[in-house]
Amino acid sequence: MKKRPTILDVAQEAGVSKSTVSLVLQNSPLVKPATRNAVGAAIKKLGYVYNRSAAGLRGAASGLIGLIINDLRNPFFTEFAASAQMEFARKGYSTVVANTDEDPAIQAQVIASMIEHDVSAFVISPAYGGDEDAFARIERAGIPTMQVLRQLDGRTDIFPFASHNYTAGGDLATRHLFDLGCRNIAFVGGLEDRPITEERMSGYRSFMKANGLPARAFHGRPSRAFGRDLALEIAREHSEIEAAICFSDLVALGMISGFAEAGVAVGKDIRLIGFDDIEESSLVYPRLSSIRCDTKHFGQRSAQSMLAWIVDGTRPPDVRHYDVRLIERQSSIGFDG
Template identity: 80%
Template sequence: MKKRPTILDVADKAGVSKSTVSLVLQNSPSVKQTTREDVNRAINDLGYVYNRSAAGLRGAASGLIGLIINDLRNPFFTEFAASAQMEFARKGYSTVIANTDEDPDIQAQVIGSMIEHGVSAFVISPAYGGCDSDFDRIERAGIPTMQVLRQIDQRTDLFPFASHNYTAGGELAARHLLDIGCRKIAFVGGLKDRPITRERMSGYSAVMETSGLPAQTFHGRPSRAFGRELALRIAAEYPDIEAAICFSDLVALGMISGFAEAGVEVGKDVRLVGFDDIEESSLVYPRLTSVRCDTQLFGQSAAQAMLAWIVDGERPPDVRYHDVHLIERQSSVGA
């Protein structure tokens, strides 16, 4: 007996993903007309019959995107998630968002749950400390998946990775501080040996080495609390430090508070540069100089890349780094 054609057979013949075929079968408005015609032609050629009852039992989950974020308490990640979700919504997709709170066990649980509920794709900013089995499970399920902002799985041929050019950001920040006369410049925040910390430090370290200046680092959780505590410590123990490049704006905002408490004037006695350029950077006093990672644009871009993959079969590049820019404000250049 001749084997009954499956949805995978249709996808192969049409040159698209299984998710795209599902969207065509459910008359999703997000599918381009040319793609819809290719899929329908493959359906007719193969004699594929869509079992709507069986599809109903699996749940009407086609067109649902799983967006998994490592820390939604951080405004940087919140802005990314909101931007990506809105872009998916504009194209007719719903998004289920999960916060893993940097817990790999929670990450494994939500990935499993979303697979069971039939998401069409994953966009994941992964928690550190997880294992490859999470992504192995996604691979077995055949679900298109992008890693964003953090790369945990090295198989970018399976799970493309997109982020910002953090190395360039560190270089921009260090050269800016050197240009305004600072020589004793520290890098503050970020947990030691984490890839994201090394990326954000690397540009700073290279510039300091090229300039023949010593690098000085203070590692810790990228939080306001750590920034405040470190500012108080620097004021008391390292009064010769002229400037600091912070792992994140949250660390820098904490340092502004700590230095104010210690009677040190930011922008005059000590210069600060943050990383991310979250909204509060332009609202705090003194306003914070920061490496802008255009998170809103990045979220839109990531969503568009995923939609091109699942709708049109246009897979994102294995690795893509988005440009960053330095926004100069009072915390480094003064009033």
């Protein structure tokens, strides 16, 4: 008996995603006429029969987006998730948000569950570790998927990747401290050998090398607790360090607390720069200099890119990095600037 054509067969014949076919079958006004005509021609050619009653039970019929985040406790990722979710909502899409808490096993479980509920697309800021089975399942299901902020699967021709230009951010931060007269500059935070840590360190490391200065790193979990503990250690044992570039604002905020406890004046005795520019960076005292990644707009743009993919078939580029900029505040320039 000849195999009955599926929605995936229609998508392949029309050269669009499975989600786009679902939208056409639901008579969504979001689909362009040319795309609708291509899907209609594929349906006619293959003899596909739409089971409307079954489709009504699936998330794709209502435009359900799976938004999977590695650490929603971190304000940086929370802002991204909220911004993306609001943009999807403005376009009439519902979002299922999951926090994997940096656990690849939970990530695999969440992905499997969302596939079973037939989400239209995935936007994933992945947890590191584990194997590639979770992304292999997504590939087999034919669900459009973007990796954001972190890259786990190297096949960006299948899973496009979007993030910030962290290398430029590290260079901006190091150059700023160098121009202020600092030469003994450390990089603080981030787990060693993680790709995101290497990205954020790369601009710092290159600038230090180009100027004949030794690079020095203190690795650890990107948390306030680590930052506080490290600040106390630096105050006790490494008073020669003049400045630090922190893996994240959370680390820098912890360092501000630790240095205050140790009687070290941030912005005078030592200079600090964070990464991400979360809201608290402009509210803490002394106010924290930081590499602004404009996470709110990044979330909006990521959602827009995904919508263009599943609605119009306009696939995002394999890799895209958005610009960052340095916001100078008291923690680096002191209290006279």
